[in-house]
Amino acid sequence: MCADTTDTTLVPDYKDTLNLPKTDFPMRAGLPRREPEWLARWERIGIYDRLRDRAEGRTPFTLHDGPPYANGHLHIGHALNKTIKDMIVRSHQMMGHEARYVPGWDCHGLPIEWKIEEQYRKKGKNKDDVPVVDFRQECRRFAEGWIDIQRDEFKRLGITGNWADPYLTMDFHAERVIAEEFMKFLMTGTLYQGSKPVMWSPVEKTALAEAEIEYHDHQSHTIWVPFMVFSEDAPQGMQSPDDAPEDFGDLIHAKVVIWTTTPWTIPSNKAVAYNPKIAYGLYEITGTPEECWVKVGERFLFADALAEDALSKARLEPSMYKRVRDVAAEELGRLGLKHPFAGLEGADGFWDYAVPMIDGDHVTDDAGTGFVHTAPSHGADDYECFVKRGWIDRMTHNVGEESEFLPHVPFFAGLQVFDRKGKEGKANPAVIAKLVEAGGIIARGRVKHSYPHSWRSKAPVIFRNTPQWFASIDRPVGDGQDDYGTTIRQRALYSIDQLVKFTPQTGRNRLFSMIETRPDWVLSRQRAWGVPLTCFVKKGALPTDPDFLLRDASVNARIVEAFEAEGADAWYQDGARERFIGDAANPDDYEQVFDVLDVWFDSGSTHSFVLRDRPDGTADGIADVYMEGTDQHRGWFHSSMLQGCGTMGRAPYRNVVTHGFTLDEKGNKMSKSLGNTVAPEDVIKQYGADILRLWVAQADYTADQRIGPEILKGTADGYRRLRNTMRFMLGALGHFSETDRVEAKDMPELESWVLHRLAELDTLVREGYRAFDFQRVFQAIFNFCTIDLSAFYFDIRKDALYCDGDTERRRAARTVMDLLFHRLTTWLAPVLPFTMEDVWLDRFPGDDSSVHLQDFPETPADWLDAPLAAKWTKVRAARRAVTAALEIQRTDKVIGASLEAAPVVHVEDAAMLEALKSVAFEDLCITSDIKLTADPAPSEAFRMTEVPGVGVVFEKAMGQKCQRCWKILPDVGTHAHPGTCGRCDTALG
Known part of the structure; x- marks a missing residue:
């Protein structure tokens, strides 16, 4: 007989007997409101320090932060940059490294000095009438204020790092080391004064390097x-x-x-x-x-x-x-x-x-x-x-x-x-x-x-012949570190070719061509806020004279000692010339140089006082990764390369990772005048930081990135699908304990196939994270969650999870859910740190609990089962044909649910037919029954071109509807519990 003729008035309500999902994990994330709570929690439990303690003895992995400039609120490019860095650090920590991240700031230079001058002009003050040390102190205070603001803005993005002890180029020790690194150029003969045309900003009244130039019509x-x-x-x-x-x-x-x-x-x-x-x-x-x-x-x-x-x-x-x-x-x-x-x-x-x-x-x-x-x-x-x-x-x-x-x-x-x-x-x-x-x-x-044009004032520049200080990139350095060449250019080109890996590879060609043809490095700037060129020149001597520059180790030692204690302001104090020259020479015979160093020399030197000098630096002073935007091939990548090759003989990094620029949805450059900018703060207020991070992970960051309202809306939709996957797992794992665990060897085939997919993904995820390929990692996980899990495995196993009693099948499904949980939460934690913490704490609450204290679980190699995977590829193909055929019947309102069907499936391929008969194919198709046959499919059978050799003939299920699991089966009503099928009757006991 046809479906559902049971008199339900005589049947008990079995709803309370089902194993329905149990979780408090909310469907709505509420990220803008809840993310600050997790930030406060991480700070309270000292998550970064606990990671350092936990990782003691591991292989270090250090991403050295290219310092942002301390003079304004963050823009979307900052968010892209810092999020990529954070995903690199977090993923390597969870792959078993001691992954360190020391954030830093570039604090000297013209933009800050310019701001102070603007303040002076508004007050009618003249910069030249202010003592230089007082002026420098005002610049320092300005930078300090923006560092505090930017630090909070970066932390709000979920960036993990040593925020309590960042590096600043204006710290006394940093200023000492920058001067010390400059004096290495002085002592090795790389430094010279020359008169040649340099790009000069009439607005800022200083020489500019190529990295400080941008081109406009x-x-x-x-x-x-x-x-x-x-x-x-x-x-x-x-x-x-x-x-x-x-x-x-x-x-x-x-x-x-x-x-x-x-x-x-x-x-x-x-x-x-x-x-x-x-x-x-x-x-x-x-x-x-x-x-x-x-x-x-x-x-x-x-x-x-x-x-x-x-x-x-x-x-x-x-x-x-x-x-x-x-x-x-x-x-x-x-x-x-x-x-x-x-x-x-x-x-x-x-x-x-x-x-x-x-x-x-x-x-x-x-x-x-x-x-x-x-x-x-x-x-x-x-x-x-x-x-x-x-x-x-x-x-x-x-x-x-x-x-x-x-x-x-x-x-x-x-x-x-x-x-x-x-x-x-x-x-x-x-x-x-x-x-x-x-x-x-x-x-x-x-x-x-x-x-x-100057990239700071946006004003046009001129070429102008002025006396400037240069680092020669073709003179022999004379420091004895000649493993990779005797000149800065030779060492840099060797480093690019032999010592550094570039992601993407085009970065190698870009940097190589720039280094190959670049002129000598203009080190001097005619400004006040920076580290001075700590050298003295002999009065009346020509730059070509051998005694033009005072080269004396005792002079250098006095300078660095003073800078360590007092900062670079010591150079500008009364009597500084006499103090530093001391008895090395007659101070009256020398003039003190008051130009300041190009700020690119500051940032190019950071490897020395961050990687080399800090206890959380690196043993050899070399970073595993430098990661910045593509403009830094002429900027920080470039200056760090020149500086490192000049002072330690090689590049200070092993990997260079480059991201593109941020554009609006139409691919246009963002501009306040066009009104197409996207502020990170606004995105966070509307969606939360995890949505912004997800935008980063979904895109190919090596190219330019588009962002805007529609793109963010799509990102949020994808996030909701992922969140629902995690919520389903949490519901299925309610009260799961080790006594429920099933060994992998005892799993049903469907669960063994999921383990196979997990083993495949484990390799892909680790390889992708090591290659900094977050798009590949996230897309693979997202497709797995939405296609393999939500649309296939979860859809099939809902019945067993909800309706089975204490069966091996249900225990196996919950065991797989547990294995999925530990992998998905950790694999996704570098991308979605707030959400995965939420997921983790829902299952493992406690003051000491955090997903970020976990590593990626080791996945047994024997989970891989290629023959099983090949078999299930056939099974899934046939299932697609069946579900497509049933969808037509549902659309035509012939049936309301797939459980009302018992189709006949005609299969031409013998191997596929055998595969389908070896599994509970009706459960996989979520039908009450199914018939498999090798008979030729009749003309009216449903066929899919993508699944050749399979024809589906629709038939309605025969029997009555089980009032507990809703399957329509002939045995319903013949068991002790009214209105149930045999499986449900057994489950009810």
């Missing part, structure tokens, strides 16, 4: 300037036109045209460069439009590929000029040129010098004229061309620290390239106007192009 003036040929056969060493022989030819009085986007550098021109590989020609003007700066009969030299474009900028049609002949590179090399301002009245001969033609590989015919205006004081390529020729004495010093022309420059003295706000000054227009007056321009325009 900028509209510049662009001009085409002719330099008149005054002679052939002009030797390249000539200083004035008087040095050149009188050898006239058809190039005499022709004009070599340059193109530049920096008109302000024309007053400092010292040469014009060409490339011998480029084809050049002599062009004569045969006609002109009404308004034009060129005249009929004038002759100009251009690269042939650029002549038409350049002359069109002068408003000339192709019919208005003709190409006279080729001009060979040999001819160009003999030419001497006049500066466009040569002979101007009022210039007092300032520009009456010869401008030689020089060859240079940096010259191209991609844009411009094929000739490059060369001002060696204002360009890197220009400078190198002069260094190669030994012309360093021809460097100019025409531009001051505020980008103003100095008083000795005719016509332009005092005019700025950029003002103190980074806006265009009067220098460019004045130079252009003077060129027009002198007949030294044939065309002008404006061009929008990528231009270097």
Whole structure:
């Protein structure tokens, strides 16, 4: 007969006899409200210190923290960065290491100094009127305030670490070590003072390193300037036109045209460069439009590929000029040129010098004229061309620290390239106007192009020749640590190739190419808040003199002793020069250097006072991991590499892990002006820190990350599914004890298959965590929880868990739940520390209890069973066909639940059929009965293309509905307990 004809009025209510889930674990997480409670608990029980005690004797694993800057609230990039670091540390701790994490802060430098100056300006105070030590103390207090704020914000993200004793680059010991590390460069001959063009911020009035530069679109003036040929056969060493022989030819009085986007550098021109590989020609003007700066009969030299474009900028049609002949590179090399301002009245001969033609590989015919205006004081390529020729004495010093022309420059003295706000000054227009007056321009325009800006002030920078202190990366270091090379560059390239592993591998190529081509390191900054360059120079000596720098171990020892006790402020106290030089030399013979070190030297040195000097550092001063954003290939990864190679002979890290940037949901860069920023604080208030952490774990952090309301909503939905999985386990494990445990060898096949999957996952999880591949780890666990467990194993075993008595099957299922619990909570704890603590404490409450004091459980290798897994792959495939067939019947309202069905399953494959007959397939499909047959499936059978050879014919179950388990079976009503099936009757006793 058909389903459910039992008169339920005569049947007892069996609900209370079921083994229903028992747990207080809430369905709603309430993370924003509850997470602070766990933070307070971890602090109360001293979780970080307890981990250190528990891990004593283990193999250390140290992630060295790249210090954030102490000057503002955290942004979403900070959250991404610190969460990845935390997952690395937590996972390695739970894999059996002594995983240490000492957070730190970068405290010196321009941004903080700039903030204090802004405060001064608002109060009408002048920084220069304030004693330098007082000013430095204000900077210190400013940094201290932000450190306290950021520390709380980082802790709210669930970041574990030694928050009670972080490292600060402004601690006295740190300042002592930074100075000590600098003095190693001094003593080994790596340090030198040079005069060369560096990127200079007129707003901040200091030199900047490449790592402090970012590129933005900028509209510049662009001009085409002719330099008149005054002679052939002009030797390249000539200083004035008087040095050149009188050898006239058809190039005499022709004009070599340059193109530049920096008109302000024309007053400092010292040469014009060409490339011998480029084809050049002599062009004569045969006609002109009404308004034009060129005249009929004038002759100009251009690269042939650029002549038409350049002359069109002068408003000339192709019919208005003709190409006279080729001009060979040999001819160009003999030419001497006049500066466009040569002979101007009022210039007092300032520009009456010869401008030689020089060859240079940096010259191209991609844009411009094929000739490059060369001002060696204002360009890197220009400078190198002069260094190669030994012309360093021809460097100019025409531009001051505020980008103003100095008083000795005719016509332009005092005019700025950029003002103190980074806006265009009067220098460019004045130079252009003077060129027009002198007949030294044939065309002008404006061009929008990528231009270097300070990443702090966001203002444009200039190249400016200034005396600076450099660390040579190609001089032999002379410290005897030559295992990996004798120069910093050699050691760095060897470290990258042989000693460091990069995640992702592209990071290796990026850092290698930067180190391979980088210039010497500019160490000096003309500021006040930082560690000073602790050295003395001899008065009257040249930088090339062997006694220019005072190198004395006793002087160094006095400096580091003072810094340890008093901090770097000791350098600025009255009498510091006499105090530190002591009797090593006559203090009156030396000048004290007051430049401060590039803050990248500070952060690059942190390995010395964190890894080397702290008791929770490393035995060899080398970190297992440095992990930062991709911009740090030119920043902290880079400076740490240079500093480590200069002082200890190799990179201070074994692994470099790199993450991308954070973008909005549309892939746009976040900007306050666009209103598309996502603040960590706002996410935490709405969802909780674990949702933010889950966002990190779900994404491929090695690429740029998108975040926004819809993405976070999807993340929260995934979290709820995972939470429900954990809640089901907790409910099933109510009152589980060791007496319920079943040995793995005695498990039913379904449970043995789950153990097999756990063994597979154990390997994947450990490999993934060791490779810092959190996306792979989380996706594997999440898919296991939602597909293998919730949608398959839990769905099937609900019946046995709820309705069985004390059966082996139920005990085995609960044993598996216990094994799942211990693995899933620990595997997920690095990603979701708050939630997994909640799960753990629900089952194991107590003041000393915490999931974070656990390790990943060891998983027996013999749980792996490949033949069993292969068999169950077939079983699950057939099950998918059955459940899909039943879903159609449910949708059509033929049945309300799958237990009303007893389908016939036609199976063509003999091996699959045998597999299905060896298991309780009706239980797996959650039907009351099922018939398996090798007979060919009839035409009306349901089929799935993904499961070939399986056809399902729907049939309703025959019998009555058991009032306890709801299965429809023929024997219901024939047992002692009314309305029950045989299994339920037995369970009721």
